[in-house]
Amino acid sequence: MEAESEVDVCAKWSETLRVYHNTSCELENELQSRHELGLSEFEVLLILGRTCGDQAEGKAKMKDIEAEMYLSQSALSRTVTRLEKAGLVTRAACDFDRRANFLMLTPSGRERFEAAKPTHRAVLVKHLTDTGASERAASCS
Template sequence: MNARTVSPVDDDALAASWHEVMGRYHRLTCALDRALGSAHGLSSSEFDVLEQLYTHDEPKMKMATLAELVHLSQSALSRLVSRLEKDGLLARNVCTTDRRAMWTSLTDAGRRRYEEARPTHRSTLRADVAVCTADAAFTCDGR
């Protein structure tokens, strides 16, 4: 059997692994949404945007770059950033060299909210992800 030929059993195992990974992803996203929402008023996607901006080398980032990093469409990111901007956590500015592009950056309040929410995010990850083994099959124990 060459690398391009896959038996139906292999296809079924591959699909089962995919469903397991996606199920864990969705359960973890829900757990993060609950924990971050109740403690900090943030969704996991909003936290992800704050984290990308907080850890970025520059004080601002183009919206198109941010959309790629957080795996959102530009329109979905624009709506999310509008909410964070309304809450005073982000600022948006038109790029002076390319008026089609927008920059976004954290405000001081956004930095503080990220710093407050980060321990909640990490403890939620630890509680859920710690049961996963690191093998190539992405198998998980106990869930």
């Protein structure tokens, strides 16, 4: 019985990896081709959009963003640099803690993020919901 459950756990893990790989690859491709955003760039904009809301002056600490991301500190910094060069975010030093940096969405960043959200959601629905699974199965028959 124990060996059988070990096989089940291993099969579930393999399925999880397959779903993650297929979903992340499609997200990367769709976001890049339609919105000129990588998946990591979109995720930073998503966190900023959620953290800052609709506030024009809304900002988030880089450390808080790092805590929500799957990237190392250096990879996140490179991602933010790309977003900054594209004019989608701005960085600001913290007035009371010189070690802290803030990130803010620019109007262009908010616009690009809002335009990319439906693409992001459609790919997630396709790969992660029962409806998406049914549609994939129907298209294979």
